[in-house]
Amino acid sequence: MTADASHGVDTPPELVQLLTPEGERVEHPDYDIELTEEEVRSLYRDLVLVRRIDLEAVALQRQGELGLWASLLGQEAAQIGSGRALTDADMVFPTYREHGVAWCRDVDPVKLLGLFRGVSNGGWDPAEHNFHLYTIVIGSQTLHAVGYAMGLQRDGAEAATMVYFGDGATSQGDVNEAFIWASVTNAPVVFFCQNNQWAISEPLERQSRIPLYKRASGFGFPGVRVDGNDVLACLAVTRQALRNAREGQGPTLIEAFTYRMGAHTTSDDPSRYRLADELEAWKLKDPIERVKAYLFKNRLADQEFFEKVDAEADALGKDVRGRCLTLPDPPPEAIFQNVYAGPHALIDEEREQFLTYLAGFER
Ligand SMILES: Cc1ncc(C[n+]2csc(CCOP(=O)(O)OP(=O)(O)O)c2C)c(N)n1
Ligand SMILES: [Mg+2]
Helix, strand or coil, rough: CCCCCCCCCCCCCCCCECCCCCCCECCCCCCCCCCHHHHHHHHHHHHHHHHHHHHHHHHHHHHHCCCCCCCCCCCCHHHHHCCCCCCCCEEEEEECCHHHHHHHCCCCHHHHHHHHHHHCCCCCCHHHEECCCCCCCHHHHHHHHHHHHHHHHHHHCCEEEEEEEEEEHHCHHHHHHHHHHHHHCCCCCCEEECCEECCCCCHHCCCCCCCCHHHHHHHCCEEEEECCCCHHHHHHHHHHHHHHCCCCCEEEEEEEEEECCCCCEEEEEEEEHHHHHHHHHHHCCHHHHHHHHHHHHCCCCCCCHHHHHHHHHHHHHHHHHHHCCCCCCHHHHHCCCCCCCCCCCCHHHHHHHHHHHHHCCCC
């Protein structure tokens, strides 16, 4: 099979789906999920709130308040579905776009913004949230994740590691090396690939001639393709893969088939390399609209509920914006903090030199 050049506009047949774009609940022979009405409403709320955080961040960048932002628009279901499948003990290694997963790990959104505002050298304490720092070096975090998973395995921990990366990252050597290590050590790791059809301006067909999930079989572990715009399917498939990993059944590659509805980052202009009708076709598969349609049609939520969530999103947007604008600049010497876990003579010396240098200026 060759990759199609329509960038996923036509739904591929092998996709695990539990909720159609029209909001119809469908069955799948291998995956199902029992959720209470309250749980589905809660997933909807997550989706709306993270989209709102993202929207606010894009606006803040446009107003010169952030240096850059990588939008998750369109990928909310992939991130919330997989993120809500995690337990507290699981460890996550994100890229730079996982704002929805950060939300599920209770990372304050303002900490994400601080990173892109250039006022923090990392953002949050990975150990506090079991959520590693954002990684910009494409694919490198897959190796960190497999190493961490091998550690969990040796500790006999009842936990797994999940690592996020993009379709473009699958072409990196690091990712392929991580697949090999995970496979031969049977490491408890879930590889969560958000195939958003684009790696900046490079389309999927320039990365692979076969569907990405099929690559896993060549490395010796299962691969599954899930509708990345279906929060229920993402939750079901990821839960299963994490459970398998924790129970000693080794790694899984999940390809969440989705679409980057915005630009690669705020520095990018996608109208230079892709057609608007592609985006229009994907808008019909919006991850939030289908949950809304499902809740509404099945009378699991009323107008009042949707209005309440919208009001909550407005308040959150306002709060995030306000706190972002008042983030303090770090002292210049902060760059020397956290280089090593403990004190280090050379770092101390460099800090002293730097402070002496700064003292030579009038402040
Ligand atoms: C090792 C490395 N090579 C190149 C880059 C530049 N770069 C930044 S993002 C990106 C594309 C990544 O695409 P994908 O993996 O599909 O993730 P997406 O941005 O679509 O989420 C590239 C090539 C980088 N950051 N690191
Ligand atoms: Mg991509």
